[in-house]
Amino acid sequence: xxxxxxxxxxxxxxxxxxxxxxxxxxxxxxxxxxxxxxxxxxxxxxxxxxxxxxxxxxxxxxxxxxxxxxxxxxxxxxxxxxxxxxxxxxxxxxxxxxxxxxxxxxxxxxxxxxxxxxxxxxxxxxxxxxxxxxxxxxxxxxxxxxxxxxxxxxxxxxxxxxxxxxxxxxxxxxxxxxxxxxxxxxxxxxxxxxxxxxxxxxxxxxxxxxxxxxxxxxxxxxxxxxxxxxxxxxxxxxxxxxxxxxxxxxxxxxxxxxxxxxxxxxxxxxxxxxxxxxx
Numbered sequence: 001x002x003x004x005x006x007x008x009x010x011x012x013x014x015x016x017x018x019x020x021x022x023x024x025x026x027x028x029x030x031x032x033x034x035x036x037x038x039x040x041x042x043x044x045x046x047x048x049x050x051x052x053x054x055x056x057x058x059x060x061x062x063x064x065x066x067x068x069x070x071x072x073x074x075x076x077x078x079x080x081x082x083x084x085x086x087x088x089x090x091x092x093x094x095x096x097x098x099x100x101x102x103x104x105x106x107x108x109x110x111x112x113x114x115x116x117x118x119x120x121x122x123x124x125x126x127x128x129x130x131x132x133x134x135x136x137x138x139x140x141x142x143x144x145x146x147x148x149x150x151x152x153x154x155x156x157x158x159x160x161x162x163x164x165x166x167x168x169x170x171x172x173x174x175x176x177x178x179x180x181x182x183x184x185x186x187x188x189x190x191x192x193x194x195x196x197x198x199x200x201x202x203x204x205x206x207x208x209x210x211x212x213x214x215x216x217x218x219x220x221x222x223x224x225x226x227x228x229x230x231x232x233x234x235x236x237x238x239x240x241x242x243x244x245x246x247x248x249x250x251x252x253x254x255x256x257x258x259x260x261x262x263x264x265x266x267x268x269x270x271x272x273x274x275x276x277x278x279x
Contacts, residue, residue, distance in 0.1 A: 021252045021256055022252075022256055023252075024249060024252035025043050025044065025252035025253040025255075026040060026043070027039065027043075028042070028043065028249045029248050029249055031246040043252070043253035044253045044256075044257070046253075047253045047257065048257075052232075052237070053234075055232070056229065056232045056233060056234050056236075057234060059229070059232060059233055060233040060234045060235075062143070063146070063147060063150075063215075063231075063233055064208055064211035064212055066147045066151070067147055067151045067210075067211040067215065068207040068208055068211055070147065070148070070151035071151040071154035071158055072200070075154075075156075075157075075158030075159040075203075076158070076162050078096055078155070079159050079162035079163040079165075079166055080166065082159075082163055083163060096155075096156060096159050097160060098156065099152060099155065099156045100154075100156035100157050100160075102153065103217065104150075104153060104214065104215065104216075104217030104218045105217040105218070105220070107149055107152070108217065108219075108220075108222045109221055111145065111148070111149045111152075112222060115135065117133055117134045117135075135222075135223070136223075136226075136227060137227055139227050139228060139230025140230070142222075142223045142226065142231050143231050145223075146215070146219050146223060150211065150218050153218070154207060154210055158203050161199050161203055162196065162199060162203075164199075165195075165196050165198075165199040166192070166196070169192065173195070174191060174192065177191040201273055204269065204273070205266060208265065208269075209262065209266075212233075212234070212235060212258070212262060213235055215233070219232075219233065219236050220239075225240060234254065234258050235258070237254060238251050238254045238258065239251075241254065242255075
């Protein structure tokens, strides 16, 4: 009985939608949902033959790797700096955590007002310096902007876990390492960082999943997948085909492929990376 509420939520919001996506991926439906024809794996074949899908996969690979790296590395640096602060530590930690409370779409709008070439201070400044900045027309600039916004949004989450892990390391270990000559950067990479491997592995999995699924609001508010398909990730491609183009079968097939890919990626991470983790 105590588990029943969680089981019901899991079934209603996770298992049932996944099963429905698998079912719809095997059908071709008209835009109004009045007629459905069972086509086996034809939707999957059409998706895998579509060059736009593979372009979205390429963009997703670059986007997810960049977001994961840019969200974890600064978070670790900030956590190390905050761990050494004695006076005003609570204030610094609160300021760093604030961005995590901002919704993705709101974060995108904030950055839009900063980097917009017409109304943004940074955007206008780049133009004044002779840099042709216009993410609305330049695909590389648009991808860079959505990467920066998505990573900035996730840094606070990673910071909390890295800081908690740093504070759980006994001071006697770092003090003993310093006595043996392993201090500064050398001591951090040889002693401290290996002790953070379990948190690093956890955050690696979480950030990859975040970059695949939770960044839709940022992309939709900033670029809507454009210009062209420069910022169209696999998740945004599912939305565009399913909601805008009303291709429910093709959209469901894409979601099933993405779900299978994420499961496989997570299994590979646990299979090969967890061996290097020290608990």
